[in-house]
Amino acid sequence: IMHLLCRGRLKLLVATLTAVVLLTWLYLLAGNLENGRSLLLAPCLADTPAVQVLERAVLESRVREVEEENRQIRLQLSQSQGTAAQLVEGNYGNQQWGASADTVPEDGDNTAEEKNHTDCSRSPPVQKCELIHVACVCAGHNASRDVVTLVKSVLFHRRNPLHFHFITDTVANRILSSLFQSWMVPSVQVSFYDADELKSEVSWIPNKHYSGIYGLMKLTLTKALPSDLSKVIVLDTDITFATDIAELWGVFRKFTDKQVIGLVENQSDWYLGNLWKNHKPWPALGRGFNTGVILLYLERLRRISWEQMWRLTAERELMSMLSTSLADQDIFNAFIKQNPVLVHQLPCFWNVQLSDHTRSEQCYTEVSDLKVIHWNSPKKLRVKNKHVEFFRNLYLTFLEYDGNLLRRELFGCPSQANPESVQLQAALEELDEDDQCYDFRRERLTVHRVHLYFLQYDYMPTEDDTDITLVAQLSMDRLQMLEAICKHWEGPISLALYMSDAEAQQFLRYAQASEVLKNRKNVGYHIVYKEGQFYPVNLVRNVALRNANTPYVFLTDVDFLPMYGLYDYLRKAVVQLDMAHTKKALVVPAFETLRYRLSFPKSKAELLSMLDMGTLYTFRYHVWPKGHAPTNYAKWRTATMPYKVEWEPDFEPYVVVRRDCPEYDQRFVGFGWNKVSHIIELDAQEYDLMVLPNAFMIHMPHAPSFDISKFRSSSSYRNCLNTLKDEFHQDLSRKYGAAALKYLTAQRNI
Structure with missing residues (x-):
C-alpha cells in the first residue's frame, strides 16, 4: 500500500511539475509576444514539433517588431537632422495630378512610405561631381544685376560643378560674359544663347506682363538649349537659394516615367479668379503653378513634341483670352490643365513666393524648411509678409556678399580650369615672395571682378562722329562729385568705380535716390570689385576707357569739374584740329581751389580774375609743379589759338585723344606715376x-587718399615705385627702340 501510495504521489508530483512547467512556458510565451523579448526554452522541450512551431512564430514576430523599431528610429533620426521636409516630398510631388496608376516605387519592393523613411540610409540623390545645369532668361541692365545675387546664393551652398545657361539680349550678354570671365569661379561653366534669335518663336503672343517678350522665352528652351542636354533647372532672376541646388536637382529622380515638368503650386489666388470685377485668369489646375522655379526634363519634352503642344494650347486660349497676363506662366498652366499627368508637383518650400496676397507662410514652420525664396514682386523688399524682415536680411546677405570668397575649388572633382587661369597660376608661381616689391608685382597679376553697366545705360551716337566721352575712375570717398560732374558735362560719361560688393549696393541706393543721376542715362557705371592691398588705379582707368562708346575720350579725374560748355567746345576742337586723321592729344589746362564752396x-x-585774386591756383603749383608746368600757363593767359607744347619729365596733363589711344600701364598702383607713364607712351x-586756349577744369578740395598717405609714410613703397619706373623704361625701350632712350635719360637726370 505504502509502495502504491508513493507511486501515486510521485505521479502527482510529476504531473504537478509538468503543469507548472507548461504554465510557466505559456506565461513566458505570452510575455514575449507582447514585449518582443527572447524566449528561453528548456532543452528538453525545444525538440518537440509543437514547440518548434511556436518558436518560429515568436521569432517572426520579433523580426517584424525589430523592423518596425528600426523604421521608427530612422524616422526620428531623419526628423532630428532637419530632413523631415523630404518626407513630405515623395508623397507631395505625386498627388492626384502628378501620379500615374502604374507608378512603381524607385527602390524595388519598398513602399513609397518605406522609401521616404529610409532616405537617410540611401545614397545621396546627386553624385559627388555630377554636373548640374541651370538656365535663366536675362535681359537688360537691371536683370543682369539681379541675376548676380541669385548666382551668389547658388555658389555659396553648392558642392557640385555647375553649368549656367543664359538666354540673353545683347546688353546682358556683354555684362555677364565680362563678369564671369573676370570672376573665374572654379568648376563653373557659362553658355550664352541669343534671345533675338528666339523672339520670332513667341513674338506672336500678345503679353501684358511687365517682363515683355522675355517673359515668354522659357517656352522656347527645348529649342534654345543644346539638343543633347537632358534636363535643366530653370530659374527667374529674382530667386535666392537657401540650400544646395543639388537637392533640387535630385528631385528629377522622383519623377514618374510620364512626368516632364516640376513646379510649385501658385501661392496667390490669381488663378482662382474673381479678385476684382470681370477678373478672368487663364485656365489652370486648382490654384495653378508658379514658373519662377521649373524642373524641365528636356529629353522627354522633345519626345512629346513640346513646342507643338504649347503652341496649340496658346493659340486655342488666345482666341478667348486675347493676351497673356502672366506671360509664360499662363501658357504653362493652360497646358498642364489639359495634361495633368505630365506635372510633378514640388513642395512649396522650393518656391516660397514673396508677393502680396500669397499663402507663402504656410510653406514653412522653421528656418530649416526654407529652400528657395522668390521675390516675385516689382516692390521687392516691401511685400507684406510677417517674416519679410528675415527674408530681407537673407537676400541682403547675398546681395552684399564678397563674390571673391566664392572662388573656391571643389576638392575631389576634376578641375576644368580655363587657359587664362592656368597662365595666371603659372605667372603667380614665378613670383619671388622674398622680393621687397612682391605685393606690387602680385597686384599686377590680380584679376578683378568687373560688372559693366551696373545701372541703366542708353547712348545714341551723334551723326558727325565727333562725340566725346568723359572717362574717369573713383572710389566710395569721391561719390559726392558725381552730381556736380553731371551738371558740368552733358555728354556721355564712362566711370569705373572701385568698390566692395557692399559699397556697390550703397552706390546703387545713392544713384537711385539722386534726381540728377537717375535722370542721366548716358553715364556708364562699371564696378571693379576690391581685391588686394593696393588701389589698382590704372586697371580701373582702363575699364572705363575700354567701355567708352564714342570716337574720342576726355581722360580726367573725378575730383575735377570741367568748365561749363566744355563738352561742346571740345567737339568743335576735334574738328578744327583734324583729330580724325592726326595723332593729337588736346590738353585741358588744370586749376585748383582750396575752398569747398x-x-x-x-x-x-x-577764371583769370579769380587766379589774380588768389581764389584759384594753377594745379599743384605748390606741391608738384612739374606735373603741369609744361602746359605753359603764362602763354595760356593770352592765347587765342591752340599751341603745341613739348613733353617734359613728370608731365601729367588731362587730355582728349582718340579712343584707340594706348591704355594705362597697370603695373602702377596706388599713388605715383600712374598718369605720368601714360603721357610718356603717348609721346613715344x-x-x-x-593746349586748348579756351578750355579749363578746376580741382575741388578733398581729404588725402589712403594711398598718398602710404606713399608719404613708407620708404619701401617709394623704393618699389622707383623700381617699377626703371622696369617701365626698360619695357618702353624694347617696345619703341632708340626713340624711347630720352625718357630714361631724363629720368636719371632728375
Whole structure:
C-alpha cells in the first residue's frame, strides 16, 4: 500500500511539475509576444514539433517588431537632422495630378512610405561631381544685376560643378560674359544663347506682363538649349537659394516615367479668379503653378513634341483670352490643365513666393524648411509678409556678399580650369615672395571682378562722329562729385568705380535716390570689385576707357569739374584740329581751389580774375609743379589759338585723344606715376600735345587718399615705385627702340 501510495504521489508530483512547467512556458510565451523579448526554452522541450512551431512564430514576430523599431528610429533620426521636409516630398510631388496608376516605387519592393523613411540610409540623390545645369532668361541692365545675387546664393551652398545657361539680349550678354570671365569661379561653366534669335518663336503672343517678350522665352528652351542636354533647372532672376541646388536637382529622380515638368503650386489666388470685377485668369489646375522655379526634363519634352503642344494650347486660349497676363506662366498652366499627368508637383518650400496676397507662410514652420525664396514682386523688399524682415536680411546677405570668397575649388572633382587661369597660376608661381616689391608685382597679376553697366545705360551716337566721352575712375570717398560732374558735362560719361560688393549696393541706393543721376542715362557705371592691398588705379582707368562708346575720350579725374560748355567746345576742337586723321592729344589746362564752396567761373576772363585774386591756383603749383608746368600757363593767359607744347619729365596733363589711344600701364598702383607713364607712351607714339586756349577744369578740395598717405609714410613703397619706373623704361625701350632712350635719360637726370 505504502509502495502504491508513493507511486501515486510521485505521479502527482510529476504531473504537478509538468503543469507548472507548461504554465510557466505559456506565461513566458505570452510575455514575449507582447514585449518582443527572447524566449528561453528548456532543452528538453525545444525538440518537440509543437514547440518548434511556436518558436518560429515568436521569432517572426520579433523580426517584424525589430523592423518596425528600426523604421521608427530612422524616422526620428531623419526628423532630428532637419530632413523631415523630404518626407513630405515623395508623397507631395505625386498627388492626384502628378501620379500615374502604374507608378512603381524607385527602390524595388519598398513602399513609397518605406522609401521616404529610409532616405537617410540611401545614397545621396546627386553624385559627388555630377554636373548640374541651370538656365535663366536675362535681359537688360537691371536683370543682369539681379541675376548676380541669385548666382551668389547658388555658389555659396553648392558642392557640385555647375553649368549656367543664359538666354540673353545683347546688353546682358556683354555684362555677364565680362563678369564671369573676370570672376573665374572654379568648376563653373557659362553658355550664352541669343534671345533675338528666339523672339520670332513667341513674338506672336500678345503679353501684358511687365517682363515683355522675355517673359515668354522659357517656352522656347527645348529649342534654345543644346539638343543633347537632358534636363535643366530653370530659374527667374529674382530667386535666392537657401540650400544646395543639388537637392533640387535630385528631385528629377522622383519623377514618374510620364512626368516632364516640376513646379510649385501658385501661392496667390490669381488663378482662382474673381479678385476684382470681370477678373478672368487663364485656365489652370486648382490654384495653378508658379514658373519662377521649373524642373524641365528636356529629353522627354522633345519626345512629346513640346513646342507643338504649347503652341496649340496658346493659340486655342488666345482666341478667348486675347493676351497673356502672366506671360509664360499662363501658357504653362493652360497646358498642364489639359495634361495633368505630365506635372510633378514640388513642395512649396522650393518656391516660397514673396508677393502680396500669397499663402507663402504656410510653406514653412522653421528656418530649416526654407529652400528657395522668390521675390516675385516689382516692390521687392516691401511685400507684406510677417517674416519679410528675415527674408530681407537673407537676400541682403547675398546681395552684399564678397563674390571673391566664392572662388573656391571643389576638392575631389576634376578641375576644368580655363587657359587664362592656368597662365595666371603659372605667372603667380614665378613670383619671388622674398622680393621687397612682391605685393606690387602680385597686384599686377590680380584679376578683378568687373560688372559693366551696373545701372541703366542708353547712348545714341551723334551723326558727325565727333562725340566725346568723359572717362574717369573713383572710389566710395569721391561719390559726392558725381552730381556736380553731371551738371558740368552733358555728354556721355564712362566711370569705373572701385568698390566692395557692399559699397556697390550703397552706390546703387545713392544713384537711385539722386534726381540728377537717375535722370542721366548716358553715364556708364562699371564696378571693379576690391581685391588686394593696393588701389589698382590704372586697371580701373582702363575699364572705363575700354567701355567708352564714342570716337574720342576726355581722360580726367573725378575730383575735377570741367568748365561749363566744355563738352561742346571740345567737339568743335576735334574738328578744327583734324583729330580724325592726326595723332593729337588736346590738353585741358588744370586749376585748383582750396575752398569747398566756390562760385564757379563762367568764362576764361572770370577764371583769370579769380587766379589774380588768389581764389584759384594753377594745379599743384605748390606741391608738384612739374606735373603741369609744361602746359605753359603764362602763354595760356593770352592765347587765342591752340599751341603745341613739348613733353617734359613728370608731365601729367588731362587730355582728349582718340579712343584707340594706348591704355594705362597697370603695373602702377596706388599713388605715383600712374598718369605720368601714360603721357610718356603717348609721346613715344608721337602724339602732338596741343593746349586748348579756351578750355579749363578746376580741382575741388578733398581729404588725402589712403594711398598718398602710404606713399608719404613708407620708404619701401617709394623704393618699389622707383623700381617699377626703371622696369617701365626698360619695357618702353624694347617696345619703341632708340626713340624711347630720352625718357630714361631724363629720368636719371632728375
